[in-house]
Amino acid sequence: MRTVTVLGSTGVIGMHTLEVVDRFPDQFAVAALAAGRNVDRLAEQARRYRPAFVAVADEEAGRALRDRLAAAGGSTPEIGVGPDGLVRAAEVPSDVVVSAVVGAAGLRPAWAALARGATLALANKETLVAGGDLVMPWARANGADIVPVDSEHSALFQCLQGSRRHDVRRFILTASGGPFRTWPLERLREVTVEEALRHPNWSMGRKITVDSATLMNKGLEVIEAHHLFSAGYDEIDVLVHPQSVVHSLVEYRDGSVLAQLATPDMRLPIQYALMHPARPENEWPRLDLLSVGALTFEAPDTTRFPCLRLAFAAGRAGGYAPCVLNAANEVAVAAFLEGRLTFTGIAEVVEEVLNRHMPGTPRALNDIVEMDAWARREARSAVEKGGWGV
Known part of the structure; x- marks a missing residue:
């Protein structure tokens, strides 16, 4: 039997993963689950699959999850919160870590899963977009496989x-x-x-x-x-x-x-x-x-x-450019979903931030984290400056 960790368990990919687990119950057991703020669904999953560890987005969600699990009775898994909780979920011993979290938040837990030699079933494409130059050698160094989802x-x-x-x-x-x-x-x-x-x-x-x-x-x-x-x-x-x-x-x-x-x-x-x-x-x-x-x-x-076109150009440029592309896009898409940016403004914001960034080569994971933060600040500034037709 293979043990599975599901990061992003309450999203579409995470729920589909658990459907696969349900279809082959004699072949899989769930070691850990991580989600955002969908506490009701995560509590139901925790009761059903009995993982040793679950993680949620913040303390408020953590308290709500504890209350729901306590009310249901039975054993309660250890609960982690925030980005550190997501990393801890990836560190729980398991054979496969399914990374289905959204955005660059998937980078650190993917790194942690690969560090212990787990197979990374990757649905979070931003992990390789932002950090592929470091992540792929890291996987090889630890004898870990990355399998696409x-x-x-x-x-x-x-x-x-x-x-x-x-x-x-x-x-x-x-x-x-x-x-x-x-x-x-x-x-x-x-x-x-x-x-x-x-x-x-x-x-x-x-x-x-x-x-x-x-x-x-x-x-x-x-x-x-x-x-x-x-x-x-x-x-x-x-x-x-x-x-x-x-x-x-x-x-x-x-x-x-x-x-x-x-x-x-x-x-x-x-x-x-x-x-x-x-x-x-x-x-x-x-x-x-x-x-x-x-x-x-x-x-x-x-x-x-x-x-x-911008993605091909960023990929060919290499270095920090793909990280900047991804971070700026996340901010721009969020602004569009909030009604603060037009649909065509998404590409315009991304291109503006790409044009502003200083080329360079990341040497460590923290370099990517810092450039990601810079690109998000620049993208938020570009959105707030306006002029995108909203």
């Missing part, structure tokens, strides 16, 4: 099985194109929060759904693929594929192209991350190509969706 990187990972890396010519990431794929630029300036949160194919958290709509999500995935698969940016392409059936493709030097196809269901890549190379039976929906009909592809439009 994102459907696109899982697809690439699956298409590489049984093949030689040096035979690969291109990694092709697919993107749904989001809800505004066919909208003209003028209309994008008027996008509402409600419209941006209506993803055509996937059910995801608010931040990642907005990132999908701007194509920043795909840009972050490009940088993540660079680190996961030791791929140069000239070896990575993006195709818009509205049906979200082909999750990504690998082109080999002989002209063969391998693709991974499935229904848009995150339980499938999660199961593969936890159980590969095994592919045990499950009861989840199967892909019916006759029902899908046509599979179409088109080039991304980086004029209407400049975040993808």
Whole structure:
């Protein structure tokens, strides 16, 4: 039996992970859980899975969780709070740590999990975007594996099985194109929060759904693929594929192209991350190509969706640039969700902060933390300065 820690257990990926655990109860036990402020759901999970440790976002949530668990009776797990609690959850002995927290907050717990040689099942792409130059060598130094959970990187990972890396010519990431794929630029300036949160194919958290709509999500995935698969940016392409059936493709030097196809269901890549190379039976929906009909592809439009262009540029620049890109984007997306920034203003804020940053190379984890904090301050300043059409 494998022990599993789930960071971000009350979010979409975390809940899907626990569905996989439920489907194979004889193969998994839960060692630790961490969440934000959804105390009711976390209390229910703690009662069901009986982890040794749980973590929440702050002291207020910690007190509420203690009250709910005490009222339910039975044994109570140790409770940690704040960023330190999240790191402590990652340090609890377990075989696999599923990192499904949102944003750069996932960097420190990922580092802690890798430090003890755990397998990191990575759904938090910001860990490698902000810190990939340090995280990948750290994983190797500790004999730890990083296994992708994102459907696109899982697809690439699956298409590489049984093949030689040096035979690969291109990694092709697919993107749904989001809800505004066919909208003209003028209309994008008027996008509402409600419209941006209506993803055509996937059910995801608010931040990642907005990132999908701007194509920043795909840009972050490009940088993540660079680190996961030791791929140069000239070896990575993006195709818009509205049906979200082909999750990504690998082109080999002989002209063969391998693709991974499935229904848009995150339980499938999660199961593969936890159980590969095994592919045990499950009861989840199967892909019916006759029902899908046509599979179409088109080039991304980086004029209407400049975040993808900015991500490629930051990745090629290297050093602190990807960290700055990610931090500025998190602040800009939060401002959009709060009604303080237009949809098109997200890319404008990110580009402004990127242009302000001083190039350099991080040497330690704290260097990344400090640059992340700088970029957030600059992005908040840019949002407050206004001029983005709100």
